[in-house]
Amino acid sequence: MSVTAPAAPLTSRRYAWKVTLSSFVGNTLEYYDFLVYGTAAAIVFPAVFFPSENSFVATLSSLGTFAVGFLARPLGGMFFGRRGDKQGRKSTLVLTLAIMGTGTLLIGFLPSYDSIGLLAPALLVVLRLVQGFAVGGEWGGSMIIVLESTNPRHRGFYTSWPNTGGFSAQILITLVFAWVYTLDDAQLQSWGWRVPFWLSAVVLAVGLWMRRSLEETPVFTDAVAGLEKEGRNRSLTVENLEASQAAIRERQERDAAAAAEPASQAPTRGPLASVFLEDWRNLLRIVGLRFAEALPYFLLTVFVLSYGPQHLGLEKESLNTAILIMAVLAFPAHGIFSWISDKIGRRPVYFFGALVVFVMAFPFFGLLNTGSFVLIVLGYVLMLNLGHNAINSIQPAFFAELFPADRRYSGAATGREIASIVAGGLTPFIATALAGEDGSRWQLVALYVMVGALITMLTVWKTPETFRRDLNVVGETVR
Known part of the structure; x- marks a missing residue:
């Protein structure tokens, strides 16, 4: 198999940026819906849906529902991936956004535990599953539609920008909750927490309008x-x-x-079946590659929001400001790392990011424990902007390039979302349990991150380079 990109006519730069911007906006809006739940789960939901005399149990229960959404993500990845490979990328992306926006909006109308008892958290879990199902098909589609529509020599750079959607969503969430924090506890728990979810109506309208302008990719x-x-x-x-x-x-x-x-x-094998039967090695590779990306991100943007105020006396506003600074710096970081990967390959950049996460696991908690705002921001920048962003910026191209055109959506989406369960959604829950009721066992949390980063470094070593692969290949498994 040749690994040299074909000398086909290159996509115009103007159209490439149009597709990239459309995917960036759609991905931002999609992840706003998904991540706003994580912030609310750490800050508000323990009191609204899981009232308990033991705050540790309430927080653990709330973060458990955050993890539930990740259980549905592989199903969404498989369903929407298969649909995207058979019926097209564009229509599938419109569908994922519609489901996501509707589910998030409905969460904002849920009654509290005090109003309807156990039915409240039960409905919350159902809607969280709906969220997870939709977002399972979002990431793969939004990245692949850019990958297949841009210059092969710069596809790492272009696909990195839609992947900053999680950070732009984090900025929006931080700004919205900065207003929410100005409310007193009674206002916050009765109606204030609902406002970020109600904003999904705007999210849904803007996102659907943007995605109507997308065209099907020439590769598909x-x-x-x-x-x-x-x-x-x-x-x-x-x-x-x-x-x-x-x-x-x-x-x-x-x-x-x-x-x-x-x-x-006889009926031919579908894209999803082919992924599991012929590309299972690449599915396992994606799981291993995600640990050093997902662990630090969900640890620092979800777990720390509950751990810091409860056990270290840190202000929620200070932590959100640190996250805001990190999210702004993520944009230039993604551009730089992805540009480098188009020059020297995906593997060295990915390995560098995992190594930084490994080295920073213990120092981050040391900086957090000082209580100094400046040092906490430094910890966020080193762990996420220098470590995580190096990985996250090239992940879309790296994962999608592992699969042939006829099952690329199925492979990339399914692999990433299977990994989301063990390397993503369970992170806040596991970290809270490891830290203990008094939060004194933070060393175990740091060790947890180091093990995940080590798994990723070993996986990079066993994964082939992909940055010059021909995206038009159909049916061939990438070894």
Whole structure:
């Protein structure tokens, strides 16, 4: 298999930026819906949906529902990935956004535990599953539609920008909750927490408008045309064979042959089945590659928001400001790291990011424990902007390049969302349990991050380089 990008006419820079901007906005709005839940789960939901005399139990229960959303993400990845590979990227992305926006809006109208008892957290879990199902198909589609529509020499750079959607969403959430924090506890728990979820109505309208302007990618349309042509050729071969056989067979033999289905016309294997049967190595690679990306991100943007105020006496506003600064710096960091990956490859940049996360695991908690705002911001910048961003910026291109065109959406989305369960959604829950009721065992949390980063470094070593692969290849497994 050749690993040199084809010398096809390059996509215009103007159109490339149009697709990139559209995916960036859609991804921002999608992740606003998903991440606003994480902030509320750490700050408000323990009192609203899980009232308990033991605040540790209430927080653990609330963060448990945050993890529930990740259980549905692999199902969403498989469902929407298969749909995107068979029916197109564009229509699938419109559907994921519609489901996500509706589910998030409904959370804002849920009654509290005091109003309807156990039914309140039960409905919360259902809607969280809806969120997870939708976002499971969002990431893969929004990245792949950019990957397949831009200059092959710069696809790492272009695909990095939609992946900053999580950070722009984090900025929006931080600003919204900065206003929420000005409310007293009674206002916050009765109606204040609902406002960020109600804003999903705006999110939904803007996102759907943006995605209507998307066009199907040339790689997808070429792949579909190629498969249809191959199918027609097979059909003609079978018909010619049957015609020649009919001339020399007896009538009864000819009737029996007509009743039997030709082997070559048997249903072909779908993209999802092919991913699990032929690309299982790459699915496992993606799981390993995600640890050093997902662990520090959810640790610093969800877990610390409950751990810091409860056990270190840190102000919620200070932590949110630190996250805001980090999120702003994520944009230039993504541009720089992705540009470098287009020059030297995905593997060295990815390994560098994982190494930084490994080295910073213990120092971050040391900086957090000082209580100094400046040092806390420094910890966020080093762990996330220098470590996580190096990984996150090239992840879309790296993951999608591991799969052939006819099952790229299924492979990238399914692999990433399976990894989301063990390396993402469970992180705040596991970290809270490891830290203990009094929060004194933070060393275990740091060790947890180090182990995850080590897994990622070993996986990078076992993963082939992809940055010059031909995206138009159909059917071939990337070894």
